[in-house]
Amino acid sequence: MQNYIYKTEFEVRDYECDLQGIVNNSVYQNYLEHTRHKFLLATGLDFAKLHKEQIDPVVYRVEIDYKFSLKSGDKFISYLNYERKGHLKTIFNQYIHRKSDNKLILKAKVIVVILKNGKPILPDVFFDAFEKYKT
């Protein structure tokens, strides 16, 4: 099992499957984003409210290794961890495991930068909240 600080459970919805009968690639980015936003909420940060304050976390780079496909009816657990990289970047390491047998479905590294009025700022808003969540 992965080392993680947050996890949440999902189930595949049939409209997320494509004509190959498996969850479409792009949908996993939805799962990963929803996991991050739920983690943010758990630490007291509300993505929609941040946007109203002109604070916009944006994805800078994503690497996803697809190991196995999810299908109709599958339940799965989405795990998240984070680290700081350099001054500006926050890395979310994310993993999805099928619930029934714990099989690794994918692992992802999602690098996020925070923009304020369109310019990158230090991710203090993240790490101040994350540190409190930890303890």
Next chain:
Amino acid sequence: MQNYIYKTEFEVRDYECDLQGIVNNSVYQNYLEHTRHKFLLATGLDFAKLHKEQIDPVVYRVEIDYKFSLKSGDKFISYLNYERKGHLKTIFNQYIHRKSDNKLILKAKVIVVILKNGKPILPDVFFDAFEKYKT
């Protein structure tokens, strides 16, 4: 062929098909919305700019009759017409036909109300622009 004031062409994208191998129901609402927004643009109205001015057209009611399914590789034409209903409502009558043989895929009636700061307003912004487009 339907009576229409605006039309635009699409092609099915494979990720829009679900595990039945046909375009998923909900995706047709995307097609219908994109057609309306392109029509608005053609009349000089920009949906995103309207939102910044707190003017938000919202869908009040939709009726869709699904006649036949679109599949991977299909091209289709989306037709639009409009009428006013009562004080506040704008009705968009929309039709989708498969391009290869003109087969009717669906017809829809989409009733839109315009909100300003969350309250319904007369749809003058629509009809002033639509009238100019007509002539």
Next chain:
Amino acid sequence: MQNYIYKTEFEVRDYECDLQGIVNNSVYQNYLEHTRHKFLLATGLDFAKLHKEQIDPVVYRVEIDYKFSLKSGDKFISYLNYERKGHLKTIFNQYIHRKSDNKLILKAKVIVVILKNGKPILPDVFFDAFEKYKT
């Protein structure tokens, strides 16, 4: 509260919201479909398996009244009821209520026809399963 035979709970995911900051119209059809498919599962019917047996429930007509918008962070309950109409049609009456205050978000009438190898069949597969669920 609506009369219902099945209900399930959802939460809005941020990627489901559009540039107006509210859940996009088409996304509600995803919610409604997922509710129907979960109801089918609860009665012992698996949408993906049915497809493999060439039995494909398809949406024939949909009517949706949008009463109020869902936003980022909202939780909601999706209610479902059904009735038979004529020989071939199954009507799903569906309602979505915001969880926090029970506010009605939308009501929908979704008419489904079952195709076998592309031709409509009597919906016995539905009603045999639904009757057992009832008791």
Next chain:
Amino acid sequence: MQNYIYKTEFEVRDYECDLQGIVNNSVYQNYLEHTRHKFLLATGLDFAKLHKEQIDPVVYRVEIDYKFSLKSGDKFISYLNYERKGHLKTIFNQYIHRKSDNKLILKAKVIVVILKNGKPILPDVFFDAFEKYKT
């Protein structure tokens, strides 16, 4: 400008934008996939037909660098190139540029493996078709 063997043009659809008012991250994977499938079609390969022959290209790994955001109303060009890697992998190098000023929006490396009845096979079906397209 990138070196490319195939390009196709898109326009942003408003429903693809999220509450930040920009195209949602996951949607770019839809653009990238649609570009690959159009390229396949141009070389004589039909993704849906391949699936019916139990030949399923699947994404094995994706790396995406997001350079700048697309917004409502933007038109853009999606460029594609490919290379072989090892025995089993096909790499698609993909780039998206905004049409108005040629600004680089993102670059992506998408590694695809072809499964037949669930097992990886040599990507000859790809390269036989691609070579003919080239000449």
